[in-house]
Amino acid sequence: MNYKETLYFIAKCLTISLEAKNRQEIEKQLKSTSIDWDAVVKVSTAHYVFPALYCNLKHADFLQYLPQELVSYMEHITDINRERNKQIILQANELNNVLLANNIRPIFLKGTGNLLVGIYEDIGERMVGDIDFLVSKKKFFRTIEILKNNSYRKEENQNEYSTRNRHYTRLVKKEHIAAVEIHKEITLEKYTNEFNYSFVNKDSQLINGISVLSYANKLNLSIIANQINDNGFYYKTMALRNAYDVFLMSKKTNAKDAVNKLDKLSYHLNCFLAACFEVFNKVDSLTYNSTTKTASYLGVFNSQFNNKETTNKRFKRIKIYLDIKLRLNIILKSIINKEYRVWLFDLLTDKNWWKRKLVQLGIKHKITK
Secondary structure, three states: OOHHHHHHHHHHHOOOOOOHHHHHHHHHHHHHOOOOHHHHHHHHHHOOOHHHHHHHHHHOOOHHHOOHHHHHHHHHHHHHHHHHHHHHHHHHHHHHHHHHOOOOOOEEOHHHHHHHHOOOOOOOOOOOOOEEEEOOHHHHHHHHHHHHHOOOEEOOOOOOOOOOOOEOOOEEOOOOOOOEEEEOOOOOHHHOOOOOHHHHHOOOEEEOOEEEOOHHHHHHHHHHHHHHHOOHHHHOOOOHHHHHHHHHHOOOOOHHHHHHOOOOOHHHHHHHHHHHHHHOOOOHHHOOOOOHHHHHHHHHHHHOOOOHHHHHHHHHHHHHHHHHHHHHHHHHHHHHOHHHHHHHHHHHOOHHHHHHHHHHOOOOOOOOO
16 A cells, blocks of 8 residues: 555545445455555554544444454554543643633634534544633733643743744643643634634534534634644645544534635635545535636645655745745844844844754754753
8 A cells, every 4th residue: 555545545444434435445445455554553643543543443343354453552542542632621621610710711722622522422533732722812811821820831942922923832730631722813824814713702612611613613723724824735735633623524514615704715725625525535525616726736635645756845845935935024024013023033042942943953962951
């Protein structure tokens, strides 16, 4: 199995609990084809869907087709992840109660928000890093103060917060499993007038006393996190964890209608939806707006699997372009915005920042205090 075959196999497996056609095709493949399970483990782990893969195969009663040693390993990893997610849910509830007591209602985002709304059949499916939540700009700094007063501290070796950032520096608390990111924005600055706290708050859901995004905005944010915030649109890549969330949300809301509600972002989101439609084997709930632009996007998306060397060269060119674009943007804003000038000066005179940068460049092996 090459990379594309492995990726598409994993993606189809992620749908077998809800898609009868894919379930039949996967069972046939498991019975008649030699699966490169080492490749499946490697790719599913890289995409943070290894536990979700196990849960779907288990639900379909397909574990019988897998090597027993692999089944045991998958079960072990999923059990660990399930216990971690239980702790994350408890921590999120604790955060919610603390903030509600201070007249602040956070909106929980991403993986944590999905766990809280019960989108997964098994909470062990979703691998979650931080606990992300959104508050209004008006209550942003008050929220930070409250968490610090409740023993949350800045994680070591993190950059100082700047108002140019979407969220505050990651906060951690002893004997609590996850770091916390307090957001005042949820996408890049050029799109904040369209997708922001006011927009998502008006139709947010209240589940057991906790606010989460509507299913449509959950779907949109899952795409935005990959396409916009992580530059997936430029690279024409897909993070299966985000794609799997989009697939699940498409069973709760009309995916095409959700992305069409946005203006400047709709094209970028529609392209990701088109890629999901292809990778998940043309699932009806992932139907998208088919245009010449999306066809062109899919052409590049699919071509990346044909020649690894060519794709790597394209990625390098894109990275150089994005790095130059970012630096020019910072310089321009520093010229016209005093706040940016102060931030840039503080950054460039921060010894710890230089140490971290030298580590990133491979010049230093570790950060010394």
